[in-house]
Amino acid sequence: MKIFDLLRDIKKQNSVLYWMGVANVILFAVCFIFYFFDSRLIMGINPWIKPMKFGLSVAIYCWTFGWLLQFLVNRFNIKLISWVVTICMIAENVIITIQAARGVTSHYNISSGLDAALFGTMGSFIGINTIIIFYTLLLFLFSETTLNKNMLLAWQLGLFLFLVGGIAGGIMISQMSHTVGMPDGSEGIAFLNWSKVAGDLRSAHFITLHGLQAIPLFAFFISEKTKNPRLFTSLFYMLYALACIRLHQVALDGKPFFDFFSF
DSSP: OHHHHHHHHHHHHHHHHHHHHHHHHHHHHHHHHHHHOOOOOTTOOOOTTTHHHHHHHHHHHHHHHHHHTTSSSSHHHHHHHHHHHHHHHHHHHHHHHHHHHTSSSSSTTOSSSHHHHHHHHHHHHHHHHHHHHHHHHHHHSOOOBBHHHHHHHHHHHHHHHHHHHHHHHHHHHHSSSSSEEEEETTTTTTTTBSSSSSHHHHHHHHHHHHHHHHHHHHHHHTTTOOOOHHHHHHHHHHHHHHHHHHHHHHTTOOOOGGGOOOO
């Protein structure tokens, strides 16, 4: 099955999350246009880069859940999770986009009452989203699904990694910054803006979270190419998890992303 076939299947099975993904692709496109007409900088980068990044990430996230939830048998759980994810992601990206339009940071910004309220609201919805992810993991551990053993394992591991990815998010909130060893705003790599000169917890956070896509996609494409797909899925997961641990170590040591292979 091709990726576009997968998207058509998601549209058929879960229109709420499919169109939420489409809406975020549109958000990316609109912000991409604004990028060329706005010369302002927030901590050294164009304000529209952040909503662009989150638009793409949330689109992928929503389509991932549109793919995942079709394998649950209980229709109530499918609707509940779909709407909670949708509402949480709307809240996050609306706030990020509003703050970009205002020309201020969205994360860790408590410089005014409004900024603090928006940051707090965003954090509350992320907390709710984390709870629904944990609930989803429990469903795929203990309730009935239509998945084969390899894909069930892959989704369980992917959901677990997503929750683990929240650890870096918690550290960033506790220190009210994403950089380790320097203040936020140091020179970063293109688009992603991960620091080139200091530790940046965003890299560990991003890559660990997206294990939710990496593990199931690997299992999906390997399933017909080997007689023992669960073994290869497990090995891939272990390598991916080790990479995530290393990324956290590098960032917490105050070293940039590119020091991943420097021991």
